[in-house]
Amino acid sequence: MRGVLTVARLELTVRVRAGRWRWLLAGWFVILVLFTLLLRLAVGRSPDLAGSSGTVMYGGLQLFQLALALLVVPALTGQSINGDRERGTLGVLQVTNLTPFDIAAGKLLAAWGTACVFLLTSAPLVAWSMIEGGVPAVRVVAVTVVLVVLLAVVCSICLGLSSLLARSTTSSVLSYLAVFALTIGTLVVFGLATALTAPGNSGSGTETTWVFLAPNPFVILADAAPVAPLPPEHCHYVVPDNGMGGQFPSIAAEVCTSVSTNVDPLGTISRSVRQLRTDPNASSFSPQPVRSGGLVWPYGLGFDLCLGALMLVVTTRRLRTPRRVLARGVRLA
């Protein structure tokens, strides 16, 4: 553990002194502030959203922040190992008492810590949305934890790619491609898979293909967020029809028809994916005002965590010396 901390401390010191991150952090903050400000103004213009501006702001901010983080992390981490090799600082590290795991985990810790510093800058904006109302603390805690875990996964993927590929430019590009695969790629695969399985099925097919959406970081973040509470006057009980004239009293649901349920960005995504998971044709609710159906985020987060752990193992293995196999054109020192 001491070795991990030694490497992490070195990485962070070098990063902090490099200066480049300061501009990145400043730019990051300015963009978040501008986004939140514009979002607040937009919400203020809509009278329907009067009571739920905080919910909208918070959800929008978190999704936007995740998107920004997915852009920044590959830039900060995508050359962590092959960049060191190119600069001739890796070999000197490998001949010390530090184990390959010390180096891999230390670099991951530093990259993750840096990413978390970026998240931290949004704290005043989060506080603002909480003051606006409709954002319970439990939601903030859950979303932040999931966001932090997702960043660790993305850092680990980028780190692994920088250990697998000889050139730092290649691994940077591939890091962006990996992020692209997780975000857009999951949507594309889901769409294609649904189209391929749908014909001949009684349902739309999404009750099996939803798994392709699960690893999407936005889906995980939205689905893991606890439901935003609504003013009770907007809610009433509905007992769904079973389609044969009977009723299912046991699955009576609290339906909140407030507009705010439909404008909460996190809730909207979450309801959609859960609806996809339970066959939408079998449901009498359309569109679903409440979340029903099984959770999606544990599967997605579980998958992503496995991917992150696998990449950490890969990184560790790639740092093992003495080396038997060398990539073409790679100098060890």
Next chain:
Amino acid sequence: MTVHEVVTEHSAVGDGVSARGVRRRFGAVEALRGVDFTAAYGEVTGMVGPNGAGKTTLLLVLATLLARDAGDVLVAGRDPDRQARAVRGQMGWVPDAFGIYDNLTAHEYLRFAGAAYGLGRESGARADELIELARLKEFSDQPVHVLSRGQKQRLGFVRALVHRPRVLLLDEPAAGLDPYSRVELRGLVRQLAAAGAAVVVSSHVLSDLEQMADRVVFFDHGVAVGERRIDDAVRVAGPRLWRLWALNAAELVAALDSHGYAHTPPTALGVDVELDSDVAAAGLLAGLVRDGVPVVSCAPLTSTLEATYLQLTGEQA
């Protein structure tokens, strides 16, 4: 500060490095084709050979970074493939091209190296010692990027001493250094050997090693093709070129002609004469002085070591 406080003194007995029949292949290229190499404690052993002769590859094998395909290797008595961790604790390695984190200060850099070797609390004091040894005291708290190339080289060099290694591997340490820095490097290397360490120094320039090494091993095409002790090499007699320079070139040429010595036409650098031995050179010089030729210098143009090197490594050198 003497080096004795900086490296642990060892009983200067036996070999710090011994390699036999080491082979290593990179795809189609066989970089090491059965190298035999030893480096004794208390000595500086030079590795010399043209670029691509396998020096760096062998050093990487010794430094526990590269696995060998075949052969037996011991570094500080341990196998670098199977007991890498044990070897690392006893071995210091300075690669030919190494980076230093530009944003760290010299002191921080050495402290980090100490921490990486598990020195813990001792790292700070150790960094102070090494800064002093590298004569970088005034740069201790300066960022590394203000250091000159020679200063960086010294910093990288003492970094490899942070854990008091018994075996030191230096890959082309003199490359790119100015003459003054070379003299300093030589002093440090000699001190380490005097303290009992086995020091291995590679270079493709023989003159870098001539004044630093006790023994030189010649490399070519992935094998060690021969070796010489420096003191032997100086004594060994054989025909070689000597360069004479006199205040009056015409008088020198006339005297050489009259004594029947074959010589090159005079240039601004002097006149070259091939002589069989040091004795012949002494005789020629005495004769010229007797004749009243104002001789300023008379020195061998190539050392016997260099002659051996050229002969062993063929036209590639």
